[in-house]
Amino acid sequence: MKRIFIQSSLFQVLFFLIISVVIGFGSNWLRDDPIPLFAGKLKIAAPDDLLSDIATEPVLRAIGLDQARKFHNEDVVFVDARDLEYYEKGHILGAWNSNDFMELIFRLDSLQGKDRSIVTYCDGDDCGSSEDIAYDLQNEGFTKIFVFVGGWSEWQQAGYSIEK
Amino acid sequence: MRFITQSSIFIISFRLIIGGILVFASLDKISAPGEFAQDIAHYHMLPLGTENLLALILPWLELTVGVGLILGIFITGASILSMAMMGMFIIAIGSAILRGYNIECGCGLKEGEMVGVGKIIENSIYFLLVWLIYKRSGNWFEILPKVG
Numbered sequence: 001m002k003r004i005f006i007q008s009s010l011f012q013v014l015f016f017l018i019i020s021v022v023i024g025f026g027s028n029w030l031r032d033d034p035i036p037l038f039a040g041k042l043k044i045a046a047p048d049d050l051l052s053d054i055a056t057e058p059v060l061r062a063i064g065l066d067q068a069r070k071f072h073n074e075d076v077v078f079v080d081a082r083d084l085e086y087y088e089k090g091h092i093l094g095a096w097n098s099n100d101f102m103e104l105i106f107r108l109d110s111l112q113g114k115d116r117s118i119v120t121y122c123d124g125d126d127c128g129s130s131e132d133i134a135y136d137l138q139n140e141g142f143t144k145i146f147v148f149v150g151g152w153s154e155w156q157q158a159g160y161s162i163e164k
Numbered sequence: 165m166r167f168i169t170q171s172s173i174f175i176i177s178f179r180l181i182i183g184g185i186l187v188f189a190s191l192d193k194i195s196a197p198g199e200f201a202q203d204i205a206h207y208h209m210l211p212l213g214t215e216n217l218l219a220l221i222l223p224w225l226e227l228t229v230g231v232g233l234i235l236g237i238f239i240t241g242a243s244i245l246s247m248a249m250m251g252m253f254i255i256a257i258g259s260a261i262l263r264g265y266n267i268e269c270g271c272g273l274k275e276g277e278m279v280g281v282g283k284i285i286e287n288s289i290y291f292l293l294v295w296l297i298y299k300r301s302g303n304w305f306e307i308l309p310k311v312g
Contacts, residue, residue: 007240007309009240009241009244011241012238012240012241012242012244013241013244013245014241015238015241016225016228016229016232016238016241016242016245017225017245019224019228020221020222020224020225020227020228021221021224023224023228024220024221024223024224025220025221027194027224028197028220033198035197035198035201035216035219035220036216037216037217037220038212038213038214038216038217039201039205039213039214039215039216040213041213123266127206127265127266127267128202128205128206128267131202132202135202
């Protein structure tokens with residue numbers, strides 16, 4: 001009876017699943033940098049986050065087209081998180097490309113230090129590279145980062161300034 | 165196909181190939197679950213932030229199933245789960261292509277690999293090899309369960 005149970009496919013599948021769940025959760029709990037069990041969405045920037053260009057505490061928030069436009073008019077640095085070939089085909093006027101990440105952080109740090117606003121963007125709602133690079137910049141010590149969610153698609157459709 | 169499923173050489177080779185790929189693919193994901201969760205999130209297929217749960221469990225499932233295939237532990241269960249994972253990868257990549265996403269596949273085999281038809285073909289070949297392991301007609305070099 002016991003042998004039949006162990007030979008059953010269901011038992012074997014459950015064996016691997018249960019071990020993976022236990023080790024997966026256990027190892028995360030033991031890590032220095034555990035991740036939450038459920039991912040939170042990037043929060044929309046609140047008015048307080050937008051008031052000062054200089055950060056008083058670390059900020060990583062999502063912004064829409066109007067706020068992106070406002071930042072652009074205030075000469076906040078825009079970082080294009082798309083691949084270089086897409087950047088070269090067209091990008092938001094004045095945006096920097098992020099192809100060489102080390103050069104990017106060196107230029108940002110030299111120009112404005114780590115506590116002034118930066119806007120990252122990629123293609124649009126469905127891309128993730130703007131959020132990825134925002135987290136990478138935060139890991140490098142930059143403290144006020146905004147992800148323009150609508151990105152290149154929304155900016156272009158709105159007819160705002162671009163360059164090639 | 166029967167001559168393949170009846171050949172110990174073929175079946176053991178397939179077990180080592182698929183097991184090796186699964187173990188190798190799991191290592192980066194286990195070391196950086198946060199990055200893997202972001203890769204999963206880019207597919208926009210899971211609701212309610214559950215990409216983190218998958219990022220914590222899936223790499224360990226790949227590792228344990230891969231070790232199972234290599235060492236010969238619960239091969240039937242390991243091959244069923246491998247087929248389920250390959251099928252899931254094919255659906256996820258296919259869905260990303262159909263929706264026009266140009267995203268990293270998060271496959272764990274090579275840095276910066278993007279989704280594409282090539283990845284679907286690759287996973288389909290792995291699926292076929294695992295199916296042949298599942299249909300094997302002998303228990304060659306299997307530690308558990310003991311047969312006979």
